Amino acid sequence: MAFAHNPRRILIALLVIAATAVLVYFGDGLNPVWPLMWIAPLPVLWFAARSSWGEAALAAFAGWLLGSLSMYGYFHRLGVPWFRIFAGVGLVVTLGVLLFRLMVRRRAAWNALVAFPAVWVSFEYVLDRSSSGGTAGSLAYTQLHFLPFLQLASITGPWGISFVMLLFPSAIAVWIHLRGSDPRPARRVLVFTGALIGAVLLFGTFRLGQPAPSEQERVGLIASDTSANDDVASAGADTARLLHAYAEVVQKLAADGAQIVVLPEKIAVAADPDTAPVDAFLQSLADKTGATIVVGLVHVVPPLKYNEARVYTPGAPPLSYDKEHMLPPFESNLKPGTALALLHKPSSTWGVAICKDMDFTQPSRRYGNDDAGLMLVPAWDFNMDRSWHGHIAVMRGVEDGFSIVRAAKNGYLTVSDDRGRIVAETRSDSAPFATLMATVPAVHDSTLYQKLGDWFAGVAVFLLAVSVLRALFSRPQVSGGA
Numbered sequence: 001m002a003f004a005h006n007p008r009r010i011l012i013a014l015l016v017i018a019a020t021a022v023l024v025y026f027g028d029g030l031n032p033v034w035p036l037m038w039i040a041p042l043p044v045l046w047f048a049a050r051s052s053w054g055e056a057a058l059a060a061f062a063g064w065l066l067g068s069l070s071m072y073g074y075f076h077r078l079g080v081p082w083f084r085i086f087a088g089v090g091l092v093v094t095l096g097v098l099l100f101r102l103m104v105r106r107r108a109a110w111n112a113l114v115a116f117p118a119v120w121v122s123f124e125y126v127l128d129r130s131s132s133g134g135t136a137g138s139l140a141y142t143q144l145h146f147l148p149f150l151q152l153a154s155i156t157g158p159w160g161i162s163f164v165m166l167l168f169p170s171a172i173a174v175w176i177h178l179r180g181s182d183p184r185p186a187r188r189v190l191v192f193t194g195a196l197i198g199a200v201l202l203f204g205t206f207r208l209g210q211p212a213p214s215e216q217e218r219v220g221l222i223a224s225d226t227s228a229n230d231d232v233a234s235a236g237a238d239t240a241r242l243l244h245a246y247a248e249v250v251q252k253l254a255a256d257g258a259q260i261v262v263l264p265e266k267i268a269v270a271a272d273p274d275t276a277p278v279d280a281f282l283q284s285l286a287d288k289t290g291a292t293i294v295v296g297l298v299h300v301v302p303p304l305k306y307n308e309a310r311v312y313t314p315g316a317p318p319l320s321y322d323k324e325h326m327l328p329p330f331e332s333n334l335k336p337g338t339a340l341a342l343l344h345k346p347s348s349t350w351g352v353a354i355c356k357d358m359d360f361t362q363p364s365r366r367y368g369n370d371d372a373g374l375m376l377v378p379a380w381d382f383n384m385d386r387s388w389h390g391h392i393a394v395m396r397g398v399e400d401g402f403s404i405v406r407a408a409k410n411g412y413l414t415v416s417d418d419r420g421r422i423v424a425e426t427r428s429d430s431a432p433f434a435t436l437m438a439t440v441p442a443v444h445d446s447t448l449y450q451k452l453g454d455w456f457a458g459v460a461v462f463l464l465a466v467s468v469l470r471a472l473f474s475r476p477q478v479s480g481g482a
Contacts, residue, residue, distance in 0.1 A: 027142060034146050039169055041097075044093075045100055045170060064094075068085075068090070093120070116169075117166035117460070120166055121163045125457035134325065134359035140153070141158070150420045151208065152203070153449065154449055156455075157449045163460055167193055208421075219261075220258030222407060223411075233268035235270065250263075250293060265378040270310075282295060282310070295309070309378050322335070323336065323356070324337050327355075342367075350372065357377075358406075359389075368400030373441070374405065375405065379409075380408055386408070394422070401418050403423075
């Protein structure tokens, strides 16, 4: 009631909500400004430490919900329940803020430091394991352009990136609140966090400075967004027409030295029992050009349909990979695959995945464990998400030690290395048949994340459990606030 009759506190709350909303709106979303997410939670954490739980909850929920509207247009276009998603995220943030508030007001500085990051990363991990979106909602992807920090993914996966990033505003908020009443733990929290971030950036800088391996491959990518080619070509004459058009471009890239050519996802339909002409045509193209060709097709095996990448290697039978992770509701009628597709070459091993598979930590980690040095990825994006969704795959390369060749319709043709650097990129609508040529490392580089998996997500869950237990059973030592 005091809050409702205090204009100054109302104004402060509104400013906190507005600041949080602006920072989240521009720090997250389809085109994030990465430094903003390092401070986005700070206003609500600062406010929560000196406010009632109701005021803190309102500010956290409203600020994050409004900031999440940066994704409204995208979710609305896909027909997903945007408000339910934004409200759910806002609720998780609110729970994290309230746990932070409880810990910092009890002068439990170290529990307060990890409370908010632990809540959020535990949530991200549950989403990866249980939702159709995988890791796509992770705040780690806001940091793809911060390359020294991105290298942490090679140790912790995306979980460590989100955690350390959220540790920064938590440390500042703890220090601000406790510097008067408990200056020593407040200072230690700040120093520890600064030292940890410094160590992470030092590791990342060192890793980026390592020389690239000498074993590299010349790769070519093709995509066509013209109206005639912007849908899945139906089986028969339409498929034959489109494949012949792509074949002309494949031959040009191969003549320029491309050893691998990757085409987009689901460009055409190949239906049993009449797939022989498709295979014969593309196999002859591979034999003629000497290039390995990866083509995304809808393979119909009545009564089932598969989102398939078919791989044609000179002098070898075709290899196929069936997409594991489907995009509902657009691909609900397709049968998910379960098996990897590996091409073992004298100098390296290549793997194949399709579009949304790269939103998940698996199957990429399985490919890493099989020493894949190069991932070939047909894809299909939605134009407006070409940067956000198209670059999610970059994280998988850092985590599991491989370069990525990703050719997307309505997106980017992208080549990235195992450090997350974009080697080459162009828009798929830059020409009737957009092409890209690049030379990219193709040797696997073992990482701790590849070997240990989601160990850091387990650390986050453990820290959350410790904080919750302390909240339930420790004796309150209330510090400050209204």
